[in-house]
Amino acid sequence: MTPVIPAFRPASWVVAALVLLLMVPPLQADPVPSTQTGLASYYHNRFHGRRTASGERHDQNQFMAAHRRLPLGSRVRVTNLDNSRSIEVKINDRGPHGSRKRIIDLSQRAARELGFLKKGLTQVKIEVLELGD
Numbered sequence: 001m002t003p004v005i006p007a008f009r010p011a012s013w014v015v016a017a018l019v020l021l022l023m024v025p026p027l028q029a030d031p032v033p034s035t036q037t038g039l040a041s042y043y044h045n046r047f048h049g050r051r052t053a054s055g056e057r058h059d060q061n062q063f064m065a066a067h068r069r070l071p072l073g074s075r076v077r078v079t080n081l082d083n084s085r086s087i088e089v090k091i092n093d094r095g096p097h098g099s100r101k102r103i104i105d106l107s108q109r110a111a112r113e114l115g116f117l118k119k120g121l122t123q124v125k126i127e128v129l130e131l132g133d
Helices: 010-023 110-112
Strands: 035-042 064-066 075-080 086-093 102-105 122-130
Touching: 010 110, 035 064, 035 110, 086 110, 102 110, 102 122
Parallel strands: 035 102, 064 086
Antiparallel strands: 035 122, 064 102, 075 086, 075 122
16 A cells, blocks of 8 residues: 655645744844943043034033934933932933943033043943933
8 A cells, every 4th residue: 555645735835834934023123221230431522513423513511422222312311320410311422432341421511410520430320211213
């Protein structure tokens, strides 16, 4: 007795593959955390007046900041963990560049308000208040 082999139906395989693909959730980029803790630094004077990633000019006298992943236009609260001072800044640039230990670059005004202008670096907590576009 010869075994009966069912007929190959390519259409049924295609349908099965499509059903399986629809069941798999789509890949998404890593979500932006609502809070982060790490090192903050501030912009050097030479960046004053230069264009940022958002197209705005950097103004060391305003509350501006650079972040690697937060959408431009986002508003965040930055708290200096050494002295508990906090401010709100707008993310309008990308960075910090170089060290992965730093999580945010602040304008000089922001660094002054947080009390670390002379020190250069400080431990901060970032809390997202509003995501930009």
